[in-house]
Amino acid sequence: MGSTFGHLFRITTFGESHGGGVGVVIDGCPPQVEISAEEIQFELDRRRPGQSKISTPRKETDTCEILSGVLNGVTLGTPIAILVRNKDHRSQDYGDMQVKYRPSHADATYDAKYGIRAVAGGGRSSARETIGRVAAGAIAKKILKEIAGVEVLCYVKRIKDLEAEIDDTAVTLEQIESNIVRCPNSEMADRMIDRIEQARDEGDSLGGVVECVARSVPLGLGEPVFDKLEADLAKAVMSLPASKGFEIGSGFAGTLLTGSEHNDAFYMDGDRVRTVTNRSGGIQGGISNGENIVIRAAFKPTATIRKEQQTVSKDGEDTTLSAKGRHDPCVLPRAVPMVEAMVALVLCDHLLRQRAQCGETWKE
Amino acid sequence: MGSTFGHLFRITTFGESHGGGVGVVIDGCPPQVEISAEEIQFELDRRRPGQSKISTPRKETDTCEILSGVLNGVTLGTPIAILVRNKDHRSQDYGDMQVKYRPSHADATYDAKYGIRAVAGGGRSSARETIGRVAAGAIAKKILKEIAGVEVLCYVKRIKDLEAEIDDTAVTLEQIESNIVRCPNSEMADRMIDRIEQARDEGDSLGGVVECVARSVPLGLGEPVFDKLEADLAKAVMSLPASKGFEIGSGFAGTLLTGSEHNDAFYMDGDRVRTVTNRSGGIQGGISNGENIVIRAAFKPTATIRKEQQTVSKDGEDTTLSAKGRHDPCVLPRAVPMVEAMVALVLCDHLLRQRAQCGETWKE
C-alpha cells in the first residue's frame, strides 16, 4: 500500500514486469491541457530498455495507450489512465533466480514481507514499474511548461569517478540527448561510455550521480513544515530503484563551508529579490525562491551482475549465483528520464497546492 | 498545508516561535501504551536551547503538558495532544531582521508565499517548531521499543571536516550524551567543541553530518513503490530545518564502487538470512531486511550569523545585515534528537502499516 504519490496531482502506478501490463492513473490533472500519446511516448522511449549498446539488450517498444481522461488530445479533468502492455517473455532466464536471492536486490525482502513474489523479471520491484511514473511525468512537464513556463532537465553528472563539469543554467535537452549516456559534456560522455562497456564486458556494473535542474520555477512552491519542497523532492527521488542518496544545492559538500562562506547573499535585480550564489539550490525554508532548483541523486551500481556472488537460496541454503538474463551494466542513462519525471511530478503537485491556499484571488 | 506527517501514526504540529505555544497532535497511537510526561520531557531537554555553551544562550525550559489521549500514564488510542508554552519574549532583538531578509533563511520566501509573516523568532520557520516532532518521536520510540524491540540512536558524525569513526553496531545513548556535541567519540568531540566555539567567537557558524542507526528493526517494513522505507526516511530528514542532503547505507560514496564490490553477499545465520556487509543500510527494494538501518543527513552551517552580510530589505533596497540575537553557532548537537524523532516516527508508522496489510493473522 504505497503506490500513490502526490496530494493534488496524484498518480497511482500498477503492474509487474510480467503479466498484463504496467501503467498509471493520474488524478487531479487540470482540464483543457493539450496532451498527445506522442508526447508521452517520447519520454517512454528515453526510458525503455534496448535503446543503446550500454543499456540492457532486451527489446521492448513500451507503446502506451491512453485509456481515459483525454478526448481529442485535450484533458477532461478526469483521471487519465495510461497502459503499456507487457510482452510475452520466456521465463527460462529466471530459473536460477527463482530459487536464489540476488544480493542487494529486492528478492529476499519481498518474500519476507508478502510471503509471495512474482519472480519473473523482478515483479513489482522491476524498474519496469517506472513506466507509469515517466508517462505521468510527461504530462506534469507539459503542465509546468504551459502554465508556469518551468523547464525540468536531468543529466548524468558522474559515472563512478568520472565527473563532468556542467553549467546547469545553460544545459539543453539537445545536449543531453546528443549521446547515449545522457551526459551533456561530450568528451566526458565518451569516456563514461567506454567505462560502462568495460564493466559490462567484465560481468560487472557501475553507479554514479544524476543531476537535475528546474528553471523558471515560480516563487512560493512548497508547504512547510513536512511537505517542504526539498522534502518531497527527496522522497520522490529516493523512491526510485537503486537510489542511495539525495542532495539539494550545496548538499553534503556545503557542510565543509562556514556560514559566512555558505550563505547566498541577496541583491535586487530590478524589483526582484535574487541571490548572488545558489547554494540553497533554489529552495529556502522549504519554499522555492525563484532561483534554479538543483538537486543530485546517487544511484548504486546495478545489483544484478554476471560475476559470481555468494548468496543463499529461498530454502535457506548457502550457494553462489551468476545472474543470467540481460541487465543494464549501469542504470544512470535510463534513470535520467525517471528523475526528471519525479521532479516534474513534485513541482506540478506543489503548483496546484500553492494555487489552492495562496492563489492570487484570495487578496486583491 | 503541510503540517501533517505519517499515514497511520500521524502527527500534526502547530505553533510559531512566539504566540501561545507550540505542540503536536498524534493520531493513531495504539491504546494501552505506557507513556509519561517525563519520557517526553527527557527528549525535549535534549532539544532545547541553552543546554550548553555551544548552543544558543536563550533559556527556555520547554515544559510539556499532555492535553489529551493519555489517562493515568496509559494511552487511550485517542489523539494525544502535547503543548509547550512559549515564553513572553522581548521582541526588540528582531528589529533589524523585521526589515532585512537574512541570507539563506526563510524570511524572504515566507513573505513571497504567504504575503505575511510572524517575524519574531522566525515564526513558523523557527526550529522551535520541531518541539512537536521531538515530543511525538518520544512516543514513537517507546512503541518501537515495547512492541518490536527497536532502538533508534543518532549522533554527530562530522563537524565541518572533523569526522569521527563510530561503530554503529555498538554505540550507546550514554556515549552520545557523554558530551555536549553528541559525538560518541570523546577525543573527536573535544576537537569539534573547540571548533564550534571558535566559529561562534568569529560570528560565524558550522555545519556537518548526523548519522542515525536503527537496530533490531523487524523484517518487512516499507511500502513500495513510493512509500519505500528509505523514501519516507529521506522526506522525514529533509523536512528538518537546515538539512541539505540524505543518504542511506553506502550513499554517495557507494557510487564509486562496482557492483561486485558493492553488493551485500547473503549468508545463512542459523535460519535467518543475513548479509555479510551492510552497504544497503538495512533496506533492500524499499523494505527493511533486518540488518541495521543506517542513514546520514547533511546540515548546513547556521544561516543566522553575526558577521556582516550583503542582503536586501523587505522594501527592496540593497543593504547589509549583522544578525543580532542569540543563535546556535552549529545546529548539529540539537539536530541529533530531531533526526532521531523523525526516524522513529517513520519506523512506527511503517510498523503499523505492515501490520495492517501483511499482519500474521492473514495466513496461518
Place this chain on the structure above:
Amino acid sequence: MGSTFGHLFRITTFGESHGGGVGVVIDGCPPQVEISAEEIQFELDRRRPGQSKISTPRKETDTCEILSGVLNGVTLGTPIAILVRNKDHRSQDYGDMQVKYRPSHADATYDAKYGIRAVAGGGRSSARETIGRVAAGAIAKKILKEIAGVEVLCYVKRIKDLEAEIDDTAVTLEQIESNIVRCPNSEMADRMIDRIEQARDEGDSLGGVVECVARSVPLGLGEPVFDKLEADLAKAVMSLPASKGFEIGSGFAGTLLTGSEHNDAFYMDGDRVRTVTNRSGGIQGGISNGENIVIRAAFKPTATIRKEQQTVSKDGEDTTLSAKGRHDPCVLPRAVPMVEAMVALVLCDHLLRQRAQCGETWKE
C-alpha cells in the same frame, strides 16, 4: 481530483463511458488471497446493462481483465489493476444531448466545472464508472469472508411506494437473485417489475430504496471521530450516482421515538454483550458492536427520460428535450451490487485499520 476511496484498502477508478475503457486500481490488498477473474465477473454481470427487460437494452458484456497484482489466482500484495474495455459505440444517439442539458443530470455542472466534457454516454458521470467499484468490491467481499466471515447483502426494499417486508437476519443471495428486480420478497417483486415496465412504457422513470445488511461483522471497526463507520458508509453510498439519502438502523423514523423507546437494551448472550433490538444498526459511537449492520439508501428516479422536459441548450437558449438512447427506467436493480460493493469496501478498509492500531498483538 476525487477518484480515490479508502485509506488502507484504497481504490482509484478511471474511465469514461466512451474511450479505451474503465477500471480500477486497488492498492493495499493483503497478499495470498485467492481471487479469480470469474469471481469479479460474477459481480460485474449483476451490474451490467441489458441484463433484463427492466434494465436498459444496451448490450455490453463488460468482460474484465486483471492486469496486475494477481499471479496464478493469488494476490501478490501489489496493486491490482482491472480493466473493462468500452465497446465502439455509435454516438448519433447523443446528438441532441450534446447541445441540450438533461435536467437533474450532470451535464451542466460538468461543463461549468471543467469547461469541457465527454458528451457521449455521459462521460465520467456515467454509471459505467461504477464498474471499477463493483470489481474492487468483489475482492473486498472475498477478503471479508475469508478473514472475518463477514457477509454483505443488498436488495431492493422499496420501488416508489411499493415497500417489501424483508427479514435482514435471514435473507440470502439466492432469494435476492431469484428475480430481476432483486427484491427477495417474490410477490412484491412481481408488482415492482410491473410498475417499472409501466413507467418505462410511459417514457418515465422510478426511484426507491435499497437496503443493505452486513452480518458477522467483527466488534471494533470504525475510527472516531470523523471516520466513524457510519460516516464512511454514508460517504460511500452518497458517492453513487442518483443517491439522495442515507440512513442507518432506525434512521429518520427513529426520530419519532423517545429515548426510552429507541435505546437498544444490552443483555449477556453467554459471554458476549448483545442488544435486544438493533435500532443502532450495528454501530454505536461510530464503532461496530457485533450486531448486523443495516443501512438504507434512497435513489431518485432516473433523470434521463423520454418524456419531453423543459431545459436549456449549451449556448444558453431555452428549449425542450426528449431524451433518446437506451436508459434504465429504474436504477435500483443495478444499484444493488453497487451498494454492496461500496459497503464491502468500507468494511474491508476498516478491518485493516483496526488491525493496524488495535490488533491483538499489541497487548497479550
Place this chain on the structure above:
Amino acid sequence: MGSTFGHLFRITTFGESHGGGVGVVIDGCPPQVEISAEEIQFELDRRRPGQSKISTPRKETDTCEILSGVLNGVTLGTPIAILVRNKDHRSQDYGDMQVKYRPSHADATYDAKYGIRAVAGGGRSSARETIGRVAAGAIAKKILKEIAGVEVLCYVKRIKDLEAEIDDTAVTLEQIESNIVRCPNSEMADRMIDRIEQARDEGDSLGGVVECVARSVPLGLGEPVFDKLEADLAKAVMSLPASKGFEIGSGFAGTLLTGSEHNDAFYMDGDRVRTVTNRSGGIQGGISNGENIVIRAAFKPTATIRKEQQTVSKDGEDTTLSAKGRHDPCVLPRAVPMVEAMVALVLCDHLLRQRAQCGETWKE
C-alpha cells in the same frame, strides 16, 4: 486514527471530556484572513452546555484560546491551533456508569475496540469533542463569506413529530437565534420547547431533524467520483454524535415521485443557467449547480436518560441503569451549530480544491 477531516482545509480535533482540554488544529487556512477569538467564541457559545432551560444544566464557559496561526487578528497561512480548557469536574456522577454500559451509547464499543476508556464524561465519545469542529467551522464560515459570499445556516426542522414549515431561501440567523430551540418558526418553536421540557421531566429524551441551507454557493464545487459534494457532506454530518440519517434535496421523499415529476427543469435567468425547482438540493452529478444547497440530518433521541433501562455491566452481568448526571433531553438545539460547522468545513475544503484544479488562471 480518524481525527482528521478535510483534504486542503484540514482539521484535526483532540481531547476528551475530562483532562487538559479539547481543541483543534486547522491546517491549510489561507493567509491574510481576518479572524478574532470573539468570532470563534460566538459559535462556541451557541454550542456550549447550560445555555438554556432545555439543554443540560452543566455550566461550562468553553472559553477558547488561539494558540497559533493568527497574528494581530490575521491568519498567517500556518496551522491554527485552538484550545478550550476542561474544567475540573467531580467524577462521582459517573460512578454507576463506570461499571454499567449505557444502552445505545459508545461505552461498550470503546471498551471492545481499545480495551481502555476514559469513563468520566464519556471521554472521547462526548459531544464535547465537537468544540474543535465548531471552532474550525467559525473560521470556515468566515472564509466562505469573505472569499465567495457564501452563507451557511442551520435550524431545527422537526422535534419528534412536530415539524415546522421553513422557507430556506429567506430564513435568517436572527430568526434562528430568536428562541432556545433554534427553530425559526416561533409558534412551532414554543410547542417544541414544551415537548422537550415534558420529556426531560419524564426522564426521557427526544430526537428530530436539523435542516441546513447554504446560499450563494459558487458553481463547480465537488470532486467526482468519490468526493462528490453530497458524499462529503454526508460523511461530515454522519460523523456527528447521535446522527442516524442524511438526505439532500428531495431525499427519501423524492423516491415517491416519477422522473418527470422529480427532475428540475432548466431555464435561462439572464445568462445564468438555473432550475425551476430544487429537488437536486443544489448539487448535480456531485457538483454544486449554484442553487441553494439544502440538506437534512436525523438525530436520534439522547441515549443517556434517567428512566431505568436494562443493560449489562463491564464485568458481564445483566443489570439495570438509571443514568445520573446532567444530560440534554434533546440534542438538536445544540446540534444546529455543529451541523453548520461541518457543512462550512466541507464547502471551504471544496472551494480550495476547485481553485487548485480548475482555477480561472488555467485557461484565459
